[in-house]
Amino acid sequence: MYTKDKIHSLINEVPLLEDIMNLKPVVWLNPNKKSEAEMPSFPIKGEEIFEAEKLWDRFAPFFVKVFPETQSSNGTIESPLKEISNMKSVLNQESPKIIGRMMLKCDNALPIAGSIKARGGFYEVLHYAEELALHSGILNKTDDYSIFASDKFKEFFSRYKIGVGSTGNLGLSIGIISASLGFQVTVYVSSDAKEWKKNLLRKKGATVIEFGGDFSEAILAGRQKTNADPMGYFVDDENSNELYLGYAVGALRLARQLKDQNISVDKDHPLFVYSPCGVGGSPGGTAFGLKHLFGDNVHCFFVEPTHSPAVLTALATGEMSNISVQDIGIDNKTEADGLAVGQASNFATNISNHLISGMYTIEDDHLFTLLAQLMDSENIFLEPSATAGLIGPQMIAQTDYAKKNHLNMKNATHIAWATGGDLVPKEERKRFYEQGKSELAL
Numbered sequence: 062m063y064t065k066d067k068i069h070s071l072i073n074e075v076p077l078l079e080d081i082m083n084l085k086p087v088v089w090l091n092p093n094k095k096s097e098a099e100m101p102s103f104p105i106k107g108e109e110i111f112e113a114e115k116l117w118d119r120f121a122p123f124f125v126k127v128f129p130e131t132q133s134s135n136g137t138i139e140s141p142l143k144e145i146s147n148m149k150s151v152l153n154q155e156s157p158k159i160i161g162r163m164m165l166k167c168d169n170a171l172p173i174a175g176s177i178k179a180r181g182g183f184y185e186v187l188h189y190a191e192e193l194a195l196h197s198g199i200l201n202k203t204d205d206y207s208i209f210a211s212d213k214f215k216e217f218f219s220r221y222k223i224g225v226g227s228t229g230n231l232g233l234s235i236g237i238i239s240a241s242l243g244f245q246v247t248v249y250v251s252s253d254a255k256e257w258k259k260n261l262l263r264k265k266g267a268t269v270i271e272f273g274g275d276f277s278e279a280i281l282a283g284r285q286k287t288n289a290d291p292m293g294y295f296v297d298d299e300n301s302n303e304l305y306l307g308y309a310v311g312a313l314r315l316a317r318q319l320k321d322q323n324i325s326v327d328k329d330h331p332l333f334v335y336s337p338c339g340v341g342g343s344p345g346g347t348a349f350g351l352k353h354l355f356g357d358n359v360h361c362f363f364v365e366p367t368h369s370p371a372v373l374t375a376l377a378t379g380e381m382s383n384i385s386v387q388d389i390g391i392d393n394k395t396e397a398d399g400l401a402v403g404q405a406s407n408f409a410t411n412i413s414n415h416l417i418s419g420m421y422t423i424e425d426d427h428l429f430t431l432l433a434q435l436m437d438s439e440n441i442f443l444e445p446s447a448t449a450g451l452i453g454p455q456m457i458a459q460t461d462y463a464k465k466n467h468l469n470m471k472n473a474t475h476i477a478w479a480t481g482g483d484l485v486p487k488e489e490r491k492r493f494y495e496q497g498k499s500e501l502a503l
C-alpha cells in the first residue's frame with residue numbers, strides 16, 4: 062500500500078518525514094490542534110471521566126483488602142507529583158534553559174503495577190468484572206466492594222477468561238489485577254519479552270504464551286484465540302475505550318494535586334505536560350482529561366523513540382493508524398520497551414489529532430543518560446521509556462510555540478509524566494544506570 066511513490070508524495074507534503082525516516086530527533090508542532098472554542102465532538106465525552114473515577118471509588122475497599130500497600134491511601138491508586146529542581150539544574154547545563162517550574166508525575170510509583178498501566182489496565186478489568194457481577198445479579202452498585210475479594214466472587218470469575226497481548230507493563234497490570242479477582246488470565250508475549258516479566262506474571266497466577274514472531278503477531282494471535290472463546294475477553298491496546306478512560310482519570314487527580322500545591326493553571330500560568338507515547342492510549346487519555354479540565358491553558362506533548370515514531374508518523378502524515386513505522390523503513394527497535402510500537406492506536410490517535418500541541422522524538426542513548434542523571438540528582442529510578450518527557454521543555458523551547466501562543470513562560474509549570482519503573486528488578490536497574498553513566502562519560 063505504501064509504495065515508493067506514495068512515500069515520496071508524503072515527504073513532499075510533510076518534509077519533516079524525511080528526518081523522521083533518517084532517525085533524527087525532531088520536534089513537530091501540530092497544525093490540526095483545535096482551540097477549546099472550536100473543538101469537535103468525540104466518541105467519548107468529558108463527563109465519562111467523572112463516572113470512571115466513581116468506579117475507582119467503589120473498588121477502593123477491594124484494594125485495601127487485597128493489596129495492603131494501598132491501605133495508606135484508603136484504596137486509591139495514585140502517585141505523587143514532585144518538583145524536581147535538582148534535575149532542572151542538571152538539564153539547564155545545556156541550552157536552551159528551562160523557564161518555569163519543572164515537575165515529575167511519578168507513575169513509576171503507582172501501587173501494585175509500578176507503571177501508568179495501573180490506570181488503564183486496572184480500570185478496564187475492574188469495569189468488566191463489575192459489569193459481569195451486576196448482570197449476574199450477585200452485585201449492587203451500593204455494595205461494599207470488598208465482596209470482590211470473597212471466595213464466592215473469585216469462583217464466579219474463575220469461569221471467565223481474560224487475554225492480553227503485551228511484552229511489558231500492560232501484560233503485567235492486566236495479569237496481576239485479573240488473577241487477583243479470580244479470572245483465568247493469559248498474557249500473549251513475543252519471544253523477546255524479558256525473562257523477569259514472564260516469571261513475575263507466572264508467579265502472580267497468569268498463563269504466559271510465547272510467540273516466535275514479533276509483538277504484533279502476539280497481539281493478533283492473542284486476540285483471535287481469546288475472542289474465539291465465548292467466555293473470553295480481550296484487552297485490546299490498539300483500540301480500547303476503557304483503557305483510555307482509566308488513563309483520563311489521572312488528569313482529575315493531577316488537577317487536584319496542582320491545586321493542593323497552590324499551582325495555578327490559567328491564561329497567565331500555562332501548564333505543559335510531556336508524555337511518553339507507545340500506541341498513544343495513555344498519553345491520549347491523559348491529554349483528553351487535561352484538555353477537558355484546563356482547555357487552552359494546558360499544552361500536551363507526546364514523545365517517542367526515534368526508532369518507533371508510530372503516532373508521530375500517523376499524525377504528521379495524516380495517514381493515522383493506517384501507516385506503520387515499518388512502512389517508512391524504520392525498524393521499531395528500541396530499548397524503551399513501553400514505547401516499542403510500530404502502529405498507532407486508531408481510537409486514541411483520531412482524538413489526539415485535535416488535542417495535542419505537538420510531539421518530539423528522542424534517541425535511546427539519551428533515555429539512559431536522563432535515567433542516570435535523575436537517579437543522581439533526585440534519587441528517583443525510572444525505566445528508560447519513562448524518562449523521555451524530561452527534555453520536553455528544552456525541545457519545545459527550540460520552536461516558536463510559546464511566542465506564537467503568547468505564553469508567559471516565567472509562570473509555566475512543566476510536568477514530565479514518568480510512566481514506569483518500580484517493578485524493574487535490582488540487577489536491571491543497575492545495568493540501566495551504568496549504561497547511562499558510561500554514555501555520560503563519553
Ligand SMILES: *Cc1c(COP(=O)(O)O)cnc(C)c1O
Pocket residue numbers: 176177178229230231337338339340341342343344399400402444446447480481482
Ligand atoms: C505503555 C507505556 C507507555 C505508553 O502508553 P501507550 O498507551 O502505549 O501510548 C509509556 N511508558 C511506559 C512505561 C509504558 O508502559
